[in-house]
Amino acid sequence: xxxxxxxxxxxxxxxxxxxxxxxxxxxxxxxxxxxxxxxxxxxxxxxxxxxxxxxxxxxxxxxxxxxxxxxxxxxxxxxxxxxxxxxxxxxxxxxxxxxxxxxxxxxxxxxxxxxxxxxxxxxxxxxxxxxxxxxxxxxxxxxxxxxxxxxxxxxxxxxxxxxxxxxxxxxxxxxxxxxxxxxxxxxxxxxxxxxxxxxxxxxxxxxxxxxxxxxxxxxxxxxxxxxxxxxxxxxxxxxxxxxxxxxxxxxxxxxxxxxxxxxxxxxxxxxxxxxxxxxxxxxxxxxxxxxxxxxxxxxxxxxxxxxxxxxxxxxxxxxxxxxxxxxxxxxxxxxxxxxxxxxxxxxxxxxxxxxxxxxxxxxxxxxxxxxxxxxxxxxxxxxxxxxxxxxxxxxxxxxxxxxxxxxxxxxxxxxxxxxxxxxxxxxxxxxxxxxxxxxxxxxxxxxxxxxxxxxxxxxxxxxxxxxxxxxxxxxxxxxxxxxxxxxxxxxxxxxxxxxxxxxxxxxxxxxxxxxxxxxxxxxxxxxxxxxxxxxxxxxxxxxxxxxxxxxxxxxxxxxxxx
Amino acid sequence: xxxxxxxxxxxxxxxxxxxxxxxxxxxxxxxxxxxxxxxxxxxxxxxxxxxxxxxxxxxxxxxxxxxxxxxxxxxxxxxxxxxxxxxxxxxxxxxxxxxxxxxxxxxxxxxxxxxxxxxxxxxxxxxxxxxxxxxxxxxxxxxxxxxxxxxxxxxxxxxxxxxxxxxxxxxxxxxxxxxxxxxxxxxxxxxxxxxxxxxxxxxxxxxxxxxxxxxxxxxxxxxxxxxxxxxxxxxxxxxxxxxxxxxxxxxxxxxxxxxxxxxxxxxxxxxxxxxxxxxxxxxxxxxxxxxxxxxxxxxxxxxxxxxxxxxxxxxxxxxxxxxxxxxxxxxxxxxxxxxxxxxxxxxxxxxxxxxxxxxxxxxxxxxxxxxxxxxxxxxxxxxxxxxxxxxx
Numbered sequence: 001x002x003x004x005x006x007x008x009x010x011x012x013x014x015x016x017x018x019x020x021x022x023x024x025x026x027x028x029x030x031x032x033x034x035x036x037x038x039x040x041x042x043x044x045x046x047x048x049x050x051x052x053x054x055x056x057x058x059x060x061x062x063x064x065x066x067x068x069x070x071x072x073x074x075x076x077x078x079x080x081x082x083x084x085x086x087x088x089x090x091x092x093x094x095x096x097x098x099x100x101x102x103x104x105x106x107x108x109x110x111x112x113x114x115x116x117x118x119x120x121x122x123x124x125x126x127x128x129x130x131x132x133x134x135x136x137x138x139x140x141x142x143x144x145x146x147x148x149x150x151x152x153x154x155x156x157x158x159x160x161x162x163x164x165x166x167x168x169x170x171x172x173x174x175x176x177x178x179x180x181x182x183x184x185x186x187x188x189x190x191x192x193x194x195x196x197x198x199x200x201x202x203x204x205x206x207x208x209x210x211x212x213x214x215x216x217x218x219x220x221x222x223x224x225x226x227x228x229x230x231x232x233x234x235x236x237x238x239x240x241x242x243x244x245x246x247x248x249x250x251x252x253x254x255x256x257x258x259x260x261x262x263x264x265x266x267x268x269x270x271x272x273x274x275x276x277x278x279x280x281x282x283x284x285x286x287x288x289x290x291x292x293x294x295x296x297x298x299x300x301x302x303x304x305x306x307x308x309x310x311x312x313x314x315x316x317x318x319x320x321x322x323x324x325x326x327x328x329x330x331x332x333x334x335x336x337x338x339x340x341x342x343x344x345x346x347x348x349x350x351x352x353x354x355x356x357x358x359x360x361x362x363x364x365x366x367x368x369x370x371x372x373x374x375x376x377x378x379x380x381x382x383x384x385x386x387x388x389x390x391x392x393x394x395x396x397x398x399x400x401x402x403x404x405x406x407x408x409x410x411x412x413x414x415x416x417x418x419x420x421x422x423x424x425x426x427x428x429x430x431x432x433x434x435x436x437x438x439x440x441x442x443x444x445x446x447x448x449x450x451x452x453x454x455x456x457x458x459x460x461x462x463x464x465x466x467x468x469x470x471x472x473x474x475x476x477x478x479x480x481x482x483x484x485x486x487x488x489x490x491x492x493x494x495x496x497x498x499x500x501x502x503x504x505x506x507x508x509x510x511x512x513x514x515x516x517x518x519x520x521x522x523x524x525x526x527x528x529x530x531x532x533x534x535x536x537x538x539x540x541x542x543x544x545x546x547x548x549x550x551x552x553x554x555x556x557x558x559x560x561x562x
Numbered sequence: 563x564x565x566x567x568x569x570x571x572x573x574x575x576x577x578x579x580x581x582x583x584x585x586x587x588x589x590x591x592x593x594x595x596x597x598x599x600x601x602x603x604x605x606x607x608x609x610x611x612x613x614x615x616x617x618x619x620x621x622x623x624x625x626x627x628x629x630x631x632x633x634x635x636x637x638x639x640x641x642x643x644x645x646x647x648x649x650x651x652x653x654x655x656x657x658x659x660x661x662x663x664x665x666x667x668x669x670x671x672x673x674x675x676x677x678x679x680x681x682x683x684x685x686x687x688x689x690x691x692x693x694x695x696x697x698x699x700x701x702x703x704x705x706x707x708x709x710x711x712x713x714x715x716x717x718x719x720x721x722x723x724x725x726x727x728x729x730x731x732x733x734x735x736x737x738x739x740x741x742x743x744x745x746x747x748x749x750x751x752x753x754x755x756x757x758x759x760x761x762x763x764x765x766x767x768x769x770x771x772x773x774x775x776x777x778x779x780x781x782x783x784x785x786x787x788x789x790x791x792x793x794x795x796x797x798x799x800x801x802x803x804x805x806x807x808x809x810x811x812x813x814x815x816x817x818x819x820x821x822x823x824x825x826x827x828x829x830x831x832x833x834x835x836x837x838x839x840x841x842x843x844x845x846x847x848x849x850x851x852x853x854x855x856x857x858x859x860x861x862x863x864x865x866x867x868x869x870x871x872x873x874x875x876x877x878x879x880x881x882x883x884x885x886x887x888x889x890x891x892x893x894x895x896x897x898x899x900x901x902x903x904x905x906x907x908x909x910x911x912x913x914x915x916x917x918x919x920x921x922x923x924x925x926x927x928x929x930x931x932x933x934x935x936x937x938x939x940x941x942x943x944x945x946x947x948x949x950x951x952x953x954x
Binding site for chain 2: 036040094096097100104124127134138204315319432435438481489
């Protein structure tokens with residue numbers, strides 16, 4: 001059985017950073033990813049990464065912006081750690097070789113971003129996530145003696161020993177379908193978010209909530225699952241992302257009458273208010289008939305100098321041209337709020353520890369919680385790196401003081417039985433996996449989106465529970481071993497349904513409007529009753545709700561205006 | 563909505579059958595992608611159709627494939643455009659001008675694992691690792707960031723824009739002839755370090771890539787990779803930059819690749835067309851002095867080239883007298899040679915890289931005009947956008 005002191009599941013930014021941090025401690029590390037690491041979804045982070053690195057800027061200012069952006073649901077101790085360590089992390093990346101944009105003096109240059117009181121976003125054109133992730137992958141190759149890469153291995157469940165500690169995982173080698181039990185002293189889940197639950201979404205097809213669901217099934221608590229970010233600028237229908245960097249560079253949002261409607265909702269920050277604020281303003285324009293007939297408003301990038309667009313927003317030029325047939329340097333592009341990010345996830349402490357000893361989570365999979373009710377743009381890359389690093393280090397430290405615990409072969413057998421069961425379902429035994437996935441996506445986008453109410457969320461929850469039943473008999477076409485994507489999709493669907501159920505339950509439970517959760521039946525924020533996290537734990541009858549305190553260090557909740 | 567027929571090259575390794583073609587009908591908006599067509603097929607008709615894909619937005623690099631014979635990304639190719647191309651290709655050889663099938667095949671130069679899924683590990687990633695793909699800075703890093711020319715970072719961002727999709731590898735003609743060729747993607751990656759002022763091993767890297775018989779001089783300038791690249795990385799340009807830098811650094815490669823290139827340049831400048839009889843000696847013993855006092859290596863190389871020259875004569879490739887006797891090859895008639903020289907002069911005066919991140923689209927001079935600057939001057943001026951941004 002292959003064994004590593006630290007086993008990282010997922011090889012986006014959080015996973016790769018965790019692997020490097022663990023390897024620095026001298027332990028053996030394995031990193032497992034269902035796709036080749038450079039295909040991971042961290043690629044899609046375009047705009048940049050926040051850090052108070054300029055001498056005029058302070059980490060406190062960054063932290064305050066983050067707390068305010070979170071609508072005071074973020075845990076301030078964790079936010080302080082993230083913002084304090086951000087400058088050092090940028091320099092670490094720069095020294096590794098990230099080709100950050102420079103100012104005229106040849107020093108690191110910044111751009112403005114939403115919800116921030118200073119221009120503190122460091123960037124590589126509009127391919128920041130890709131540029132950082134490819135550089136981290138360079139380092140994985142450089143340290144290949146300490147870090148073993150399992151590329152295109154699908155992780156399907158966790159092994160928990162009799163003491164209740166995580167001691168390994170079950171995986172499937174995608175290339176040949178062989179099943180393998182891995183032993184580990186620490187396991188770090190870094191599998192990204194679950195955006196595929198919504199349709200459309202900016203998220204990649206691989207973002208199916210694998211880590212969140214595996215942890216939940218193993219008994220770890222989830223937190224803030226109702227907090228789902230709708231990004232203000234996505235292409236209608238396809239859900240492709242137009243970076244917030246466009247507004248950072250000065251682009252305007254206009255309704256069909258050509259009005260800059262953000263003047264009404266955020267007179268000071270305008271288009272650069274927090275994402276929840278901008279998305280709500282857009283959706284209001286659309287709902288009240290001031291949008292375009294295709295259910296959109298316009299993003300006008302033509303106000304940005306053309307030369308600057310080519311240098312700093314090149315990817316968006318390509319997205320506009322290839323996917324919308326629009327030359328953004330000459331005409332406005334139609335956009336709408338679209339599903340983008342899961343603020344919630346597996347509940348962890350600052351070191352990435354979950355409720356299960358030996359099990360860690362980092363990045364979008366985890367909820368530390370630094371984003372609370374709403375994540376600021378360019379804080380997600382930072383979250384992945386800072387808490388990837390913390391998890392990697394703590395997981396390594398745990399491995400150094402822990403004895404091996406051999407995972408039971410039974411976990412492997414159970415998994416094989418499950419796969420045999422899926423493979424045994426004949427055509428017509430139930431619905432197609434893809435049909436269920438489509439209904440799930442449309443339901444969630446209709447009812448658990450920018451504006452929500454009890455009736456809608458209840459309908460969504462009922463649908464999700466019905467789909468969970470239907471998924472048990474859903475059939476696939478491919479019964480082979482080699483590259484069986486059909487089988488993986490069937491397993492991923494069950495992850496997605498678990499996550500969706502949790503999001504619905506939490507959204508129904510929070511009877512107030514805060515951050516990304518806007519309840520039209522409870523339109524106000526209610527600090528008296530709801531300044532607290534909703535935690536969810538799996539039971540046979542569905543998620544069981546409990547609450548936990550929000551950690552407040554120095555910023556008391558106040559009214560939130562931009 | 564429109565109906566399309568996609569014809570997919572399939573291979574199911576567990577069936578024991580060889581690869582075969584299968585047609586599927588799909589119904590899509592023309593602006594949706596070929597990948598959308600494949601995904602619709604998977605969702606509705608046959609879930610066993612294997613294709614790597616993830617982001618659907620040309621960022622992750624998973625869905626490299628050949629569409630109507632051309633390498634690219636499935637997600638970035640609109641199905642309406644693919645149909646138009648299929649029709650155009652068919653019509654060009656006398657076929658119907660509409661209703662043709664869109665052919666979809668796995669990438670070339672890579673063994674197929676299943677359907678459209680290829681083995682990139684053995685054909686791409688192994689070569690990728692061959693170029694030592696990580697930064698090798700000197701000494702300990704500075705306390706703050708490295709201070710570097712802003713343009714240098716923008717310059718190598720072009721190769722950082724590579725998403726490792728393998729489309730260039732798929733289309734590479736040199737790799738078809740020499741499977742050991744390091745290849746366009748890995749060499750573009752190499753330039754990312756050679757062009758990075760923070761890297762301290764520039765010379766070692768260049769020497770390594772110039773001395774490898776399957777290295778930078780293995781590229782034949784065919785432009786296929788530039789054509790195939792969905793991200794404007796222009797791998798061939800990066801290879802040419804590596805060659806130029808190697809040449810400038812005086813790295814003498816065993817293939818005499820650099821001096822061979824320079825011989826071409828010199829002969830055309832002088833004569834307008836290629837004087838093949840001059841090519842050998844100019845490549846191995848350039849200049850008058852070189853001819854009078856050829857180095858041992860030059861003599862060896864020239865003698866070694868004799869069989870090739872004789873084959874050229876035998877097969878009739880070099881049959882006229884002027885092609886056999888060095889130096890008497892004709893010049894261009896009239897003032898044409900002066901025009902060739904003018905081209906050289908112009909090229910030398912505009913000896914700058916074509917970099918999408920610096921210049922924008924080709925021929926796109928509007929931005930410069932807007933700023934009231936001459937296009938050439940504006941291309942390399944810092945934008946001052948940092949200042950603008952920090953006011954926002």
